[in-house]
Amino acid sequence: MKTEKVDKRQAILDAAEKLFCETGYEGTSTRQIAKESGANMAMINYYFGSKEGVFVEIMNERIAGFASQLKIINEDKISALEKLHRVIEGYVNRIMNNTAFHKMMHRELSLTQRPEMYDKIKDAMSHNMQLIDRIITDGIEDGSFNKVDVRMVIATIMGTVTNIVIAPHKVISCSGFDLNNPKDKKIIKERAIAHLQDLTTVYLTTKR
Amino acid sequence: MKTEKVDKRQAILDAAEKLFCETGYEGTSTRQIAKESGANMAMINYYFGSKEGVFVEIMNERIAGFASQLKIINEDKISALEKLHRVIEGYVNRIMNNTAFHKMMHRELSLTQRPEMYDKIKDAMSHNMQLIDRIITDGIEDGSFNKVDVRMVIATIMGTVTNIVIAPHKVISCSGFDLNNPKDKKIIKERAIAHLQDLTTVYLTTKR
């Protein structure tokens, strides 16, 4: 019985994240969150002050988790191309293992409202961006990469992944495919990685 | 005074589109729409039946406009690469001249809810998708293009543009850029077109 102690605080966060992902911030009511988490409505304000407080807390946790993940790659003593390939692999895996959250992030990013959240997401993303920028720029400077529009290449890499996550029907012609199905997701992930690695290799290293 | 006849119906559509783009569907109230359009609240239900009816009508109008725009390209007697380049130019221009709407579309697309809207948007997109698919596939079959993952290439083209629109700060190295500024937008548009055309040329036609 003592071991069965349920952490209501965490239950609220979990339920809220799930609901925010499914129905959006505005589309989710505090009553839904309470019901889904099994907590009383008042607990939401008791722990987080407000509905927005819950949202902010979710974002903070996720972003903190993201930040610590890719840092190591850039320190390895490998070629720029190899670094880029590893980043692509890590990026695709991370995004596609958290598709619902990634969708929510982009949804909030596309809203003019809630500037606090906008800035938070922006900062988190620009971190990944700078990492990729550094790798490509280094590759150009040491002569192993062609001179390209670096920022546009980054938009291509990130945009491709986001596009697959948000509009999977574009990639998957065959019906019955489901990104929630682990088996199907694995296939898509590998296709995405293979495509982006092939694309960047050809585009960045082909002599012309 | 007679000449000053204001079309309330259209005023409602305009106001609603503006507000939906800015604050999302759930985040926009019918009272806001009424106030912004200068119409009485009841007029919304009088003309469109419901709030969702307004949304559906906006989507239908836009989608109809989109559908008639790119059809001609595929009929020209030009090379596959040239066709693709024209499609890219048209696609970038169209999206970036309607950034707010495009954001809203993606926002709604990323919601599990409102399946009616999801299908509508999906259908509208799949038209563009099939057009590009046809061009690339033809190019592969006549030997002018390499064998590639066609759907992934499409995801790359569309995803790149969406990424630029939704997260402009990511693409622009020099801060202070603003997609609402026509001068800046023109520059970004040209960069995007140049990048995507260059990228596809190299990736699809480089012998290897």
Added chain:
DNA sequence: GGAAATTAATCAATCGTTTGATTAATTTTG
């Protein structure tokens, strides 16, 4: 005069939040 357009007023439902009270757990005190 009659159909279409427009209005103010109102509806029940739901929103996020707050309240006062109660229980459970912890700390303080004698």
Added chain:
DNA sequence: CAAAATTAATCAAACGATTGATTAATTTCC
């Protein structure tokens, strides 16, 4: 150690405000 005091967690109920929608009356226009 145990009684008292304090804090933390939880609850049902209700708050005022806002939601999308509807009514019925009025105005506009042909």
